[in-house]
Amino acid sequence: MGESMKVIEGGVTAAKGFEAAGVEAAIKYQNRKDMAMVYSTAPCTAAGVFTSNVVKAAPVLWDKEVVAHAPSVQAIVVNSGIANACTGKQGYDCCKETADKAAEVLGIQADGVIVASTGVIGWQLPVDRIKAGVEKLAAAKQATLEAGTQAAEAIMTTDTVSKQVAVTIEIDGKQVTIGGMCKGSGMIHPNMCTMLGFITTDIAISKELLQEALSEDVVDTFNMISVDGDTSTNDTLVVLANGLAENEMITTKNDAYYQFKEALHYIDTTLAKKMAGDGEGATALFETKVIHAASKEEARILSKSVVCSSLTKAMIYGHDPNVGRIMCALGYSGVQFDPEQVDLYCENEEKKIQICKGGLLTDYSEEEASAVLAAPEVRVIVDMHQGEAEATAWGCDLTYDYVKINADYRS
Numbered sequence: 001m002g003e004s005m006k007v008i009e010g011g012v013t014a015a016k017g018f019e020a021a022g023v024e025a026a027i028k029y030q031n032r033k034d035m036a037m038v039y040s041t042a043p044c045t046a047a048g049v050f051t052s053n054v055v056k057a058a059p060v061l062w063d064k065e066v067v068a069h070a071p072s073v074q075a076i077v078v079n080s081g082i083a084n085a086c087t088g089k090q091g092y093d094c095c096k097e098t099a100d101k102a103a104e105v106l107g108i109q110a111d112g113v114i115v116a117s118t119g120v121i122g123w124q125l126p127v128d129r130i131k132a133g134v135e136k137l138a139a140a141k142q143a144t145l146e147a148g149t150q151a152a153e154a155i156m157t158t159d160t161v162s163k164q165v166a167v168t169i170e171i172d173g174k175q176v177t178i179g180g181m182c183k184g185s186g187m188i189h190p191n192m193c194t195m196l197g198f199i200t201t202d203i204a205i206s207k208e209l210l211q212e213a214l215s216e217d218v219v220d221t222f223n224m225i226s227v228d229g230d231t232s233t234n235d236t237l238v239v240l241a242n243g244l245a246e247n248e249m250i251t252t253k254n255d256a257y258y259q260f261k262e263a264l265h266y267i268d269t270t271l272a273k274k275m276a277g278d279g280e281g282a283t284a285l286f287e288t289k290v291i292h293a294a295s296k297e298e299a300r301i302l303s304k305s306v307v308c309s310s311l312t313k314a315m316i317y318g319h320d321p322n323v324g325r326i327m328c329a330l331g332y333s334g335v336q337f338d339p340e341q342v343d344l345y346c347e348n349e350e351k352k353i354q355i356c357k358g359g360l361l362t363d364y365s366e367e368e369a370s371a372v373l374a375a376p377e378v379r380v381i382v383d384m385h386q387g388e389a390e391a392t393a394w395g396c397d398l399t400y401d402y403v404k405i406n407a408d409y410r411s
Contacts, residue, residue, distance in 0.1 A: 039075045098131070116234070201240070292387060305329045
């Protein structure tokens with residue numbers, strides 16, 4: 001962590017000029033918040049990354065246009081419960097009506113409104129309830145930490161906890177704040193996952209560099225998590241920067257840019273791990289770190305292969321230090337390596353045990369290794385002995401509850 005970076009309380013309302021709200025709009029759920037708004041008092045530069053799924057939800061199509069072409073962005077409107085995916089022209093028209101309503105009540109441009117949805121695919125959104133929700137959100141929005149928390153709660157679907165984080169850094173003698181919130185619990189297997197993520201900052205930075213910083217960082221953060229191997233239709237990660245910190249505008253890759261990038265990396269990593277650890281039915285965050293790989297790309301592939309394996313995920317749930325399952329997942333990853341060079345370790349915050357040396361089982365205690373894997377956060381370390389590259393991937397265990405949740409998702 002950089003010298004000037006401090007982790008603070010809050011999320012999307014931590015930075016100057018940002019307000020938020022979360023309200024009940026009865027989109028699908030009853031008696032729980034299901035619509036959120038984030039609003040900036042000043043126009044924002046925007047950057048975004050979106051799902052790689054060929055089937056893209058209507059809000060993704062809308063938001064890609066907004067991020068690419070709108071002169072500025074000033075508001076985000078999100079609903080949970082219904083995804084507005086596979087909804088055709090009617091679904092896209094609903095995005096436009098949502099943006100128009102937000103523009104009307106907030107006094108901003110409709111092409112500067114990001115719209116996002118998460119939930120059941122194939123159902124049409126109740127437009128009248130959405131528009132009524134936008135009015136409630138506009139009336140309720142505040143700059144408080146509590147308002148940011150309410151927004152983070154309103155975007156949840158099968159999530160069990162809301163997910164937010166914020167940091168401050170110092171640039172040009174000015175305090176710069178970056179905060180974010182996300183949701184995601186199932187259909188998590190990125191190149192973006194079922195995830196909605198919204199990051200707000202008061203930094204002054206060019207659109208080109210904001211987009212570059214985000215696109216580069218996603219590769220080692222959000223794209224390195226997996227809950228279930230399903231890539232969603234709705235994945236959206238948007239960053240808004242309103243410049244109210246009044247630092248000198250960042251237009252080149254100077255020290256200030258790299259300082260911002262480091263802080264953004266902390267935000268992205270923290271949110272990604274919160275999602276992985278809150279996978280549907282999960283009892284543990286499961287991290288795999290590959291070290292001494294031949295290249296960065298191979299390290300990424302190998303670590304993702306281990307956290308994506310249903311068998312290794314079930315192994316973590318059962319607290320079973322099964323070397324064969326880890327070696328098998330490495331072996332079918334597509335990366336060429338010598339199995340007789342591989343060392344494997346299991347660890348948690350308190351203990352580290354080597355379970356494999358040079359491709360052979362060590363004389364470890366099953367009882368001790370099982371106890372290590374019983375922690376709420378566990379790590380498998382894979383030493384390839386091939387080079388100097390490393391990468392980390394995050395997932396969760398696979399439990400009976402994952403099947404229960406998804407066997408009955410639409411009701």
